[in-house]
Amino acid sequence: xTRAGWIRLFLIAAALCLLEAACRLGYVSRDAVIPPTVMLxxxxxxxxxxxxxxxxxxxxxxxxxxxxxxxxxxxxxGLLLHRTPRLRRALDPLLASYYAVPTFxxxxxxxxxxxxxxxxxxxxxxxxxxVAVIINTLDGLARxxxxxxxxxxxxxxxRAQYFVHIILPAAAPWLFTGAKFAVAYSFIxxxxxxxxxxxxxxxxxxxxxxxxxxxxxMYGLIVLLFVLVGGINxxxxxxxxxxxxxxxxx
Amino acid sequence: xxxDHLRLTGVTRIYPPVEGHGxxxxxxxxxxALRQGEFFSVVGPSGCGKSTLLDVIAGLARASAGTxxxxxxxxxxxxxxxxxxxxxxxxxxxxxxxxxxxxFALRRAGVPEAEVRERVTHTLNFMGLMSFAGAFxxxxxxxxxxxxxxxxxxxxxPRLLLLDEPFGALDQQTRLLMGDELLKxxxxxxxxILLITHSLxxxxxxxxxxxxxxxxxxxxxxxxxxxxxxxRDSRIVSQAAFGEVTGRLWxxxxxxxxxxxxxAS
Numbered sequence: 001x002t003r004a005g006w007i008r009l010f011l012i013a014a015a016l017c018l019l020e021a022a023c024r025l026g027y028v029s030r031d032a033v034i035p036p037t038v039m040l041x042x043x044x045x046x047x048x049x050x051x052x053x054x055x056x057x058x059x060x061x062x063x064x065x066x067x068x069x070x071x072x073x074x075x076x077x078g079l080l081l082h083r084t085p086r087l088r089r090a091l092d093p094l095l096a097s098y099y100a101v102p103t104f105x106x107x108x109x110x111x112x113x114x115x116x117x118x119x120x121x122x123x124x125x126x127x128x129x130x131v132a133v134i135i136n137t138l139d140g141l142a143r144x145x146x147x148x149x150x151x152x153x154x155x156x157x158x159r160a161q162y163f164v165h166i167i168l169p170a171a172a173p174w175l176f177t178g179a180k181f182a183v184a185y186s187f188i189x190x191x192x193x194x195x196x197x198x199x200x201x202x203x204x205x206x207x208x209x210x211x212x213x214x215x216x217x218m219y220g221l222i223v224l225l226f227v228l229v230g231g232i233n234x235x236x237x238x239x240x241x242x243x244x245x246x247x248x249x250x
Numbered sequence: 251x252x253x254d255h256l257r258l259t260g261v262t263r264i265y266p267p268v269e270g271h272g273x274x275x276x277x278x279x280x281x282x283a284l285r286q287g288e289f290f291s292v293v294g295p296s297g298c299g300k301s302t303l304l305d306v307i308a309g310l311a312r313a314s315a316g317t318x319x320x321x322x323x324x325x326x327x328x329x330x331x332x333x334x335x336x337x338x339x340x341x342x343x344x345x346x347x348x349x350x351x352x353x354f355a356l357r358r359a360g361v362p363e364a365e366v367r368e369r370v371t372h373t374l375n376f377m378g379l380m381s382f383a384g385a386f387x388x389x390x391x392x393x394x395x396x397x398x399x400x401x402x403x404x405x406x407x408p409r410l411l412l413l414d415e416p417f418g419a420l421d422q423q424t425r426l427l428m429g430d431e432l433l434k435x436x437x438x439x440x441x442x443i444l445l446i447t448h449s450l451x452x453x454x455x456x457x458x459x460x461x462x463x464x465x466x467x468x469x470x471x472x473x474x475x476x477x478x479x480x481x482r483d484s485r486i487v488s489q490a491a492f493g494e495v496t497g498r499l500w501x502x503x504x505x506x507x508x509x510x511x512x513x514a515s
Binding site for chain 2: 243
């Protein structure tokens with residue numbers, strides 16, 4: 001592990017110890033926050049519960065669906081806008097102000113469109129994530145060096161070869177940034193949707209535990225959520241670092 | 251040498267009007283005939299259309315008027331087989347090793363892997379890069395990256411090599427040495443070379459003939475025969491005849507450069 005990694009680990013451990021001590025010594029009300037060790041017991045209880053495992057699985061499926069759809073549609077949308085500058089100029093102000101729109105207001109519409117199933121939540125996660133992917137794809141495409149584009153033309157690459165062998169690797173750092181945002185936004189969209197309006201999933205389970213004053217389960221689920229999101233982001237981060245190391249020739 | 255490996259007849263390039271800016275007559279009409287195996291350089295003031303000329307010959311841009319024939323076949327806005335281009339900017343693929351960079355075009359063209367390895371190894375050896383075959387471009391110096399780009403073009407065995415100021419970003423000493431390398435590969439491959447450069451010394455050192463272009467719209471105002479033997483290297487810069495060639499180039503270019511400067515300001 002790098003020095004920065006050790007420092008990060010130390011800071012997290014120190015914060016957890018501080019919170020543990022503050023809760024145990026009564027500086028923080030246990031009605032509001034429980035000690036981290038008790039949170040972990042709640043996490044274990046959640047993992048052991050078949051019902052909660054089904055909720056976690058449902059949430060992960062919904063997140064994966066909205067993530068996959070947003071990555072495919074966002075990359076395709078970015079490519080389309082890059083190739084049609086007039087359309088891009090027309091849509092630029094809308095893209096810039098997109099996140100000012102509360103996507104959840106469309107939930108009733110999605111229920112009408114898709115029915116009472118997972119798809120309204122997937123749609124919310126998708127809407128949250130897709131624009132971040134579009135914006136980063138556009139950014140990446142705009143930064144592909146002109147010399148590489150001209151080299152591809154001289155080599156008479158087919159469109160598919162050009163996309164796979166030039167565009168994807170050259171724009172990879174920006175596509176990665178878009179993917180990282182998409183992971184975060186997909187989780188936010190799906191979990192928040194489940195929290196407010198759904199009858200299943202991790203968000204619903206957290207809301208249910210909250211309404212039942214079951215702090216141990218609520219915090220346990222929140223810890224589990226942190227672990228899941230952190231794990232996925234760490235995977236992406238590791239992959240991205242390898243890519244950057246190669247680009248930097250290390 | 252046989253006649254007309256490349257022939258340009260009345261080639262003109264006019265950029266269409268874009269958002270409030272009028273049409274720009276960048277080039278021509280240009281007439282030019284390159285002999286098979288000739289080393290031809292183009293010099294001219296900034297913005298005179300040198301790179302536009304290269305783009306049109308390479309098929310990267312379409313001529314607004316006139317015709318270009320390469321080995322008797324007309325080029326019309328598509329990159330023809332047998333032409334290789336090296337650009338001024340670093341065009342190496344940073345995500346590939348030097349070997350994979352050099353092998354890129356061959357692999358995309360479906361050349362068998364054994365032949366790819368043989369041709370790439372030969373070319374990297376020739377360019378003095380074999381010991382860096384596993385290195386990524388970021389681990390190479392600017393001069394080595396440009397040699398890698400030349401190697402990547404050479405493995406495709408182009409019969410016409412178009413070079414757009416390939417040594418523009420390098421220091422003077424490195425440019426002279428790279429010029430020697432270029433002359434060596436020119437002799438070995440027998441390719442026809444068209445070099446775009448803003449350096450009169452570079453043009454005078456490397457070329458059999460030099461075309462001097464006017465300020466925009468660029469047309470050839472003089473064609474200078476250097477008279478150098480095929481076996482030559484950078485040591486000719488110390489010869490009196492070298493000074494005479496650069497002197498003649500500058501005499502033809504000076505007024506055009508002043509005109510180009512006035513147009514730019």
